[in-house]
Amino acid sequence: WSMTFLPDGRMLVTEKAxxxxxxxxxxxxxxxxxxxxxxxxAGQGALKEIVLAPDYAKSKRVYFSFSEAGPGGKGVVLARAVLTDGAAPALTKVERLFQAAPYVEGSGHYSGRIAFAPDGKHVFFANGERQKFDPAQDPKSTLGKMLRLTLDGKPAGDPGLTAKGFHPAVWSYGHRNLLGIAFDSAGNLWEQEMGPKGGDEVNLVLPGRNYGYPIVSDGDHYDGRDIPDHSTRPEFEAPKVSWNPAISPGGLIAYSGKMFPQWKGDLFIGGLSSQALIRVDVTGTSAAKGDQWSMGARIREVEEGPDGAIWLLEDGGRGAEGRLLKLTRK
Known part of the structure; x- marks a missing residue:
């Protein structure tokens, strides 16, 4: 489902099961x-994101997310642990930091993506709306929201939203199924989310903003019912890029390496149904569609290697084994 590099070049890879x-x-x-x-x-549940703590060299901590069953249904959890290395590596001193609220029935749209803020003091944790639509606009719920927390998991959301009665962890809202989040070198937070039938999006995440779902989307409901486009409701934050037909976005990186200098600062997205690697051209806070390369398999995760190579993690699906791919210059 996701991967990250250790300082010595080894990799941690999560598997759905x-x-x-x-x-x-x-x-x-x-x-x-x-x-x-x-x-x-079950369903879209998984051992999801794993990332190294900002102070990993000293603390050996990793942050990770996973879906679980609990009172009231199911939800996604943010946790951290110490990675104990050696012949029998283990996660030790596991701490639950935060869990989605509320837990609901069903096994879809967990999200669970993680990104550390450039200040090294906050962690962003994406919560999907769990295929329930309305929670994305519910101020008391964390579902369909981008959350900001301290490194210990304490809510540190947008003060303006907190003053309006929102859950204190909420940074932005009106999201659907956020499947990739990343900071660029300028400190901008980018997010991509899977739309309904069409309407996949790349958004620039700004504090306190409402991204409109399920009131607006550039896609439609799966049963064919229309959802008003973003252009009809300018009070909502519109996506920087949207796709229709869908690409079904997986992982996301903001590229910062030296191997492909022409793409520095651009976004790379894994495509699930599109079975592609997709580049989004970024200039400052503007974005536009770039290249789309067919990969012949569902791409769940994109990661940048220590040398600037682009790594892809296939989503095996239906019992098939996914591959880990490394892309370099010719």
Whole structure:
């Protein structure tokens, strides 16, 4: 579902069913990491994002997210743990930092993506609207929201929204299924989310803003019912880029490496139904569609390697095994 690099070039890779794999830098040796909490992997449930803490070199902490069953239904959890290395790697000192509110029935649209703010003091945690539509506009719910937390998981949302009675962790709202978030080198937070039937989006996330779902979307309901386009309701924050037909976006990076200098600052998105790697051309806070390369498989995750190579994690799906791919210059 996701991956991240350790300082020595090894990789941590999450698998949908709940396994965490430590992969050697050459990709030849896989070791399962123990200590992962119980995961509800039904539907879109999974062991989801994993990222290194800003102070990983000292603390050895990793932050991760997963879906679980609990009182009232199911939800997504943000947690952290110490990665104990060695012959039998393990997650130790596991701490639950935050969980979506409320838990609801169903197994879709968890989101669970994680990104650390450039200040190194806050973590952003994306909560999908769980296929329930209205929670994205409900101020008391964290569903369909971008959340900002302290590194200890305490709410640190937009003060303006908190003053209006929103859940204190909410940074922005009116989102659907946020499947990629990333900061660029200028400190801008970008987010991509899967729309309904069409209407996949890339958004520039700004504090206190309402992104309109389910009131507006550039897509329609799966049963064919129309949803008004963003252009009809200018009071909502419009996407910087949208796709119709859908690309079904997976992971997201803001590229900062040296291997592809012509794309520095651009966004790269994994395409699920589109089975593609998609580039979004970014200039400041503006964005436009760039290249789309067919990959012949569902791309769940995109990551930038230490040398600037672009890594892709396939979403095997339906029992098939996904591959980990490395893209370099010719």
């Amino acid at each position: 709940g396994k965490l794999i430590l992969l050697s830098a050459d990709g030849k040796t896989k070791t399962e990491v123990s200590g992962v909490p119980a995961v509800d992997s």
